[in-house]
Amino acid sequence: MIKKFLPKTIFFRYLLIIIAPILLLQIILTIVFFDSLWIKTNKGLTKSVAAEINAIIEVYNDKTANKNFEFVKNLFELSLIQEINILKDQSLPFYDSTFVYSLYDQLMDEELAKEIKFPYWYNTRANKDYVDIRIQINKNVLQFIVHKSRVRNSSARIFILWITIPSILLLMISILFLRNQVRPFSILADSAEKFGKGQYVPELKPSGAVEVRKAIIEFEKMKRRILRHISQRTAMLSGISHDLKTPLTRLKLQIEIMNKNHSLDKIKDDVIEMEKMIAEYLDYSSSQEVGASSKFDLSNLMTEIVHKFNNKNITLKCPDKIYLTGKKQLVKRCVYNLIDNAIKYAGNANVIVKKGTNDISIIVEDDGPGVPDHEKDRILRPFYKLDKSRTMVDGSVGLGLSIVQDIINSHGGKIKINDNPKNKGLKVTLSFPD
Numbered sequence: 001m002i003k004k005f006l007p008k009t010i011f012f013r014y015l016l017i018i019i020a021p022i023l024l025l026q027i028i029l030t031i032v033f034f035d036s037l038w039i040k041t042n043k044g045l046t047k048s049v050a051a052e053i054n055a056i057i058e059v060y061n062d063k064t065a066n067k068n069f070e071f072v073k074n075l076f077e078l079s080l081i082q083e084i085n086i087l088k089d090q091s092l093p094f095y096d097s098t099f100v101y102s103l104y105d106q107l108m109d110e111e112l113a114k115e116i117k118f119p120y121w122y123n124t125r126a127n128k129d130y131v132d133i134r135i136q137i138n139k140n141v142l143q144f145i146v147h148k149s150r151v152r153n154s155s156a157r158i159f160i161l162w163i164t165i166p167s168i169l170l171l172m173i174s175i176l177f178l179r180n181q182v183r184p185f186s187i188l189a190d191s192a193e194k195f196g197k198g199q200y201v202p203e204l205k206p207s208g209a210v211e212v213r214k215a216i217i218e219f220e221k222m223k224r225r226i227l228r229h230i231s232q233r234t235a236m237l238s239g240i241s242h243d244l245k246t247p248l249t250r251l252k253l254q255i256e257i258m259n260k261n262h263s264l265d266k267i268k269d270d271v272i273e274m275e276k277m278i279a280e281y282l283d284y285s286s287s288q289e290v291g292a293s294s295k296f297d298l299s300n301l302m303t304e305i306v307h308k309f310n311n312k313n314i315t316l317k318c319p320d321k322i323y324l325t326g327k328k329q330l331v332k333r334c335v336y337n338l339i340d341n342a343i344k345y346a347g348n349a350n351v352i353v354k355k356g357t358n359d360i361s362i363i364v365e366d367d368g369p370g371v372p373d374h375e376k377d378r379i380l381r382p383f384y385k386l387d388k389s390r391t392m393v394d395g396s397v398g399l400g401l402s403i404v405q406d407i408i409n410s411h412g413g414k415i416k417i418n419d420n421p422k423n424k425g426l427k428v429t430l431s432f433p434d
């Protein structure tokens with residue numbers, strides 16, 4: 001249940017681990033501060049002002065002491081209360097000026113109600129610096145103008161500033177550090193994902209905490225072992241294919257000599273078939289070799305490939321002077337295999353080259369029988385063919401698309417196999433990073 005609400009990425013999880021205690025601490029501190037310090041001091045302040053007001057009312061009401069009222073008033077006005085006025089024949093303003101959302105006003109109201117026995121009215125908003133407190137005594141109103149600092153404790157704002165600014169600063173620092181700590185994790189995860197898909201992954205430099213470094217070092221070791229294994233396998237495949245070439249050529253020659261009455265035609269076809277297959281194996285192993293990349297004119301290469309097919313059912317749409325960085329021979333092999341498939345299975349091919357914002361795509365589409373959805377992934381596997389019996393007929397080995405996939409992966413690109421939306425055939429899209 002709680003998993004649903006937890007952040008998914010390691011970065012936000014770590015952040016939560018840092019934020020949660022800070023927030024909790026702040027909440028506790030604020031509650032303690034507000035209750036024990038802020039509210040109590042505010043109440044105390046109002047209480048003392050109310051006591052002074054009570055003393056003045058006492059003098060004002062007392063017949064004998066009243067003679068000294070002016071004296072007492074001046075005494076208070078000197079230091080404690082800014083101004084004391086007697087508003088003759090007046091009553092309290094009829095509207096209530098208590099601001100419900102202000103905690104200050106609430107506290108003041110509470111304390112004045114407790115301390116002052118006469119009807120009172122006050123306004124904390126009319127003046128920026130002063131509070132206006134009025135008391136109704138018989139027909140007159142006593143007005144007290146009190147400086148706000150006498151009823152308010154201004155430390156709340158400072159306290160909040162002190163508690164929020166350092167925690168925001170701390171958070172920013174921890175986000176910075178966290179990002180550096182988390183980066184190696186995501187790089188490792190991305191590289192593992194890419195490597196798993198057979199794409200080229202540059203060597204990772206160990207960085208971060210000891211455990212992450214160790215994981216990166218071990219990943220690199222594993223990667224090297226797998227690559228060595230793959231290259232041994234392809235070397236073996238190409239070795240065998242290469243070795244078979246010579247005896248096959250000899251065989252072909254001998255059949256040629258002996259085949260006077262065409263009785264060996266079938267064997268001859270088989271040998272030719274085997275030759276084709278071996279040529280493909282060699283192609284497959286060479287597609288995995290690493291060579292240097294260069295920048296070349298793709299439009300030239302495309303025209304050259306299409307020209308080589310010499311088939312009027314192939315159309316090419318390619319912008320002029322479009323440059324691609326990669327291994328030219330391998331890209332040529334890719335495009336060749338795709339057009340070869342389209343011609344073989346559909347009899348025609350539509351080739352389109354497009355330049356995107358950060359990629360170049362080569363699309364080969366046809367209007368042939370297409371490939372059912374559940375087979376679209378499988379046809380990329382080595383030796384996988386939809387029609388298993390075809391091998392003997394046309395030299396189809398099932399390596400064409402695997403070669404394409406290997407090459408495109410080693411270029412950091414992608415291959416997509418879709419239905420051709422225009423007509424029911426197949427649409428293969430290669431996209432190379434630009």
Ligand SMILES: Nc1ncnc2c1ncn2[C@@H]1O[C@H](COP(=O)(O)OP(=O)(O)OP(=O)(O)O)[C@@H](O)[C@H]1O
Nearest residue numbers: 341342345370379385386396397398399400401426
């Ligand atoms: N354009 C296409 N239309 C219909 N089916 C296709 C098309 N391209 C490929 N396929 C199917 O995918 C399978 C695998 O293709 P792939 O190019 O890998 O091998 P292949 O063409 O059979 O042999 P190879 O290319 O090695 O001579 C093919 O056997 C075919 O069934």
Ligand SMILES: [Mg+2]
Nearest residue numbers: 337341400401
């Ligand atoms: Mg093919």
